[in-house]
Amino acid sequence: MLKIAIIGFGKRANDVWKTIDTFHACTVAAVADPRAEELKQERGEEFPDCAWYTDAEEMLNKETVDGVLIGTRCNLHTKYALLVAKYNLPLFLEKPVSITEEELAQLETIPHMEEKTVVSFPLRRAKLVDIVKDFIDRGVLGELSQVQAYNNVKYARGYYHKWYRDESITGGLFLQKSTHDLDYINYVLNRGIPKTICAMESKQVFKGDRPANLSCADCPEKESCPESVQNIAEYDPKYAYPPAKCAFAVDTGNHDSGTILMQYPDGLHVVYTQNFVARKSAGKRGARFIGYKGTVEFDFNTKSVTYIDHMSDRVDHISVETTGSHSGGDKNLAKNFIDIMLGKDVSRAPLSQGILSAKLCLAAKKSAETKTFIEL
Numbered sequence: 001m002l003k004i005a006i007i008g009f010g011k012r013a014n015d016v017w018k019t020i021d022t023f024h025a026c027t028v029a030a031v032a033d034p035r036a037e038e039l040k041q042e043r044g045e046e047f048p049d050c051a052w053y054t055d056a057e058e059m060l061n062k063e064t065v066d067g068v069l070i071g072t073r074c075n076l077h078t079k080y081a082l083l084v085a086k087y088n089l090p091l092f093l094e095k096p097v098s099i100t101e102e103e104l105a106q107l108e109t110i111p112h113m114e115e116k117t118v119v120s121f122p123l124r125r126a127k128l129v130d131i132v133k134d135f136i137d138r139g140v141l142g143e144l145s146q147v148q149a150y151n152n153v154k155y156a157r158g159y160y161h162k163w164y165r166d167e168s169i170t171g172g173l174f175l176q177k178s179t180h181d182l183d184y185i186n187y188v189l190n191r192g193i194p195k196t197i198c199a200m201e202s203k204q205v206f207k208g209d210r211p212a213n214l215s216c217a218d219c220p221e222k223e224s225c226p227e228s229v230q231n232i233a234e235y236d237p238k239y240a241y242p243p244a245k246c247a248f249a250v251d252t253g254n255h256d257s258g259t260i261l262m263q264y265p266d267g268l269h270v271v272y273t274q275n276f277v278a279r280k281s282a283g284k285r286g287a288r289f290i291g292y293k294g295t296v297e298f299d300f301n302t303k304s305v306t307y308i309d310h311m312s313d314r315v316d317h318i319s320v321e322t323t324g325s326h327s328g329g330d331k332n333l334a335k336n337f338i339d340i341m342l343g344k345d346v347s348r349a350p351l352s353q354g355i356l357s358a359k360l361c362l363a364a365k366k367s368a369e370t371k372t373f374i375e376l
């Protein structure tokens, strides 16, 4: 069995671990998390051979492991990636890989981690994206004219209720969300590094003058507010997230819609737009790739790809049966990580692509703030 160490064993790391565990090839040998004692009490029986630490460096000094999973919140990803790089171990790194340009520059100093780091980009490893990429690689669409991508996030309440509302931890919703979408677009197009980027963002709904740090539980308007967790629980229990902070307070971070335009050196341009107000079946995530000969469009929500031939009456509808989270992408990332630890493969979501995507998101953020075009 391969031995994995986990740094930051929270919600996402647990989901990733559960997916890795479906291959029956690994054990959790060690965990470093400030909540080590609490986690040991909760999960000690599930992981009888696990060593629990509060300090990641001490863990890596004392334990011999085959790979490390970093699942902390966003502002600690770079710090711990640099630490793991000192031990030259295979790494599963949560996204975004960094939240500042300074951190990105630090990640660029560890090129030896390129092929042994799996950046947690499940969308690029989803079957739907494979199908779209295949249409483009085979030249079925002819000369590409434009890409129109969208992400109307139907489960977005957590970005205003939970810790994600604090942009000093996440870097904001371009880094949090579009890092995935820009990555799969770059991967599908395979045209190198975009040259120019600009963006706009707005906060039309989740803003207000309620006091900082207000919780739904303590709010005098909890009976009437449509975003109070008790009211959400009645019509959308999955997205209620108690205990919740106020979505309409002075300290509620994050835009509620944002749009990025980016252009590749050959002139092709992409428009990507994200919205955090859409709910239920208004949720949509995918893109339309428009070429001279045809258009291909896909949606992660409906698990479907449509190909329209511009030169005939032909329309193909493809449904994809995927199992597991992120349309099966998480499972493929997990398998890739295991194969890297076994020395059988290199990363299919390498560090350079995590860096590129974060760079684009930071440029988008800067463009939106300064109302300028950014040359990369």
Ligand SMILES: NC(=O)c1ccc[n+]([C@@H]2O[C@H](COP(=O)([O-])OP(=O)(O)OC[C@H]3O[C@@H](n4cnc5c(N)ncnc54)[C@H](O)[C@@H]3O)[C@@H](O)[C@H]2O)c1
Binding pocket: 007, 008, 009, 010, 011, 012, 013, 032, 033, 034, 035, 056, 071, 072, 073, 074, 075, 076, 094, 095, 096, 120, 121, 122, 176, 326
């Ligand atoms: N790739 C994806 O599709 C995807 C999906 C969801 C979340 N995420 C990312 O996963 C990350 C974690 O999100 P989450 O919801 O699991 O958060 P979380 O708060 O549930 O987990 C974070 C964990 O890190 C621990 N931690 C805090 N400080 C630490 C430190 N100094 N050293 C080590 N551990 C520390 C916390 O105790 C906690 O256990 C975020 O960056 C988020 O963007 C990615």
